[in-house]
Amino acid sequence: xxxxxxxxxxxxxxxxxxxxxxxxxxxxxxxxxxxxxxxxxxxxxxxxxxxxxxxxxxxxxxxxxxxxxxxxxxxxxxxxxxxxxxxxxxxxxxxxxxxxxxxxxxxxxxxxxxxxxxxxxxxxxxxxxxxxxxx
Ligand SMILES: [Zn+2]
Numbered sequence: 001x002x003x004x005x006x007x008x009x010x011x012x013x014x015x016x017x018x019x020x021x022x023x024x025x026x027x028x029x030x031x032x033x034x035x036x037x038x039x040x041x042x043x044x045x046x047x048x049x050x051x052x053x054x055x056x057x058x059x060x061x062x063x064x065x066x067x068x069x070x071x072x073x074x075x076x077x078x079x080x081x082x083x084x085x086x087x088x089x090x091x092x093x094x095x096x097x098x099x100x101x102x103x104x105x106x107x108x109x110x111x112x113x114x115x116x117x118x119x120x121x122x123x124x125x126x127x128x129x130x131x132x133x134x135x
Contacts, residue, residue, distance in 0.1 A: 003065055005077075006048035013041050013080045020084035020127045024091035025076065027123050032099040038075040039091070050077070066090045069097035071107065088127035092116035 010018060021039055029037040042050055044064065052068060067090035068077040076094035078087060093116040100108050 003044070003052045004046055004048040005042040005050040005052065005065070006045040007050060008041050008043055008080050010039075010041065014083075017080070017082065017084045017087045021078055021087035021091045024088035024123075024127050025095055027126075028092045028095035028119065029098075031119065032095060034095065034099050034102055035074070037095050037098060040075050040077050041080040042077055043080050067094045069094045069101070069107070071101045073098070084127070088124065089116055089120060092119050 013021075018041075025037050025039055029035065042048070052065060064079065064081075066079050066082060066086060070077075076091070076098065078090055078094065082090065093112045096112040096115045097107055100106060100111065
């Protein structure tokens with residue numbers, strides 16, 4: 001099974017969400033020392049050019065892909081329709097995958113959730129401006 005998405009420009013991502021995701025990815029990249037991590041934003045599209053085999057897709061409610069890291073990439077994929085809070089959490093999770101692959105050559109889902117939870121507890125309240133949420 002393959003899921004299809006289309007990449008969308010940064011400028012088309014709702015501002016509060018983009019800022020929350022970018023800040024979370026920046027913090028995670030800095031803490032884990034993986035170098036700058038770009039975000040490629042996407043939206044589900046049955047005709048989209050981004051094809052994700054189900055082995056890389058972590059699917060959440062309603063079979064929506066929140067984010068993705070493809071081993072070897074220097075960027076993470078993030079769904080542009082999540083709202084700021086989910087975007088920040090997904091950013092932490094996906095950067096952890098980048099770190100896992102760089103340090104151990106593998107992807108470990110339980111570790112990525114665990115690390116994102118712990119990092120969220122420390123930094124989460126910095127990731128979005130409650131006055132500007134547009135989720
Ligand atoms: Zn994952």
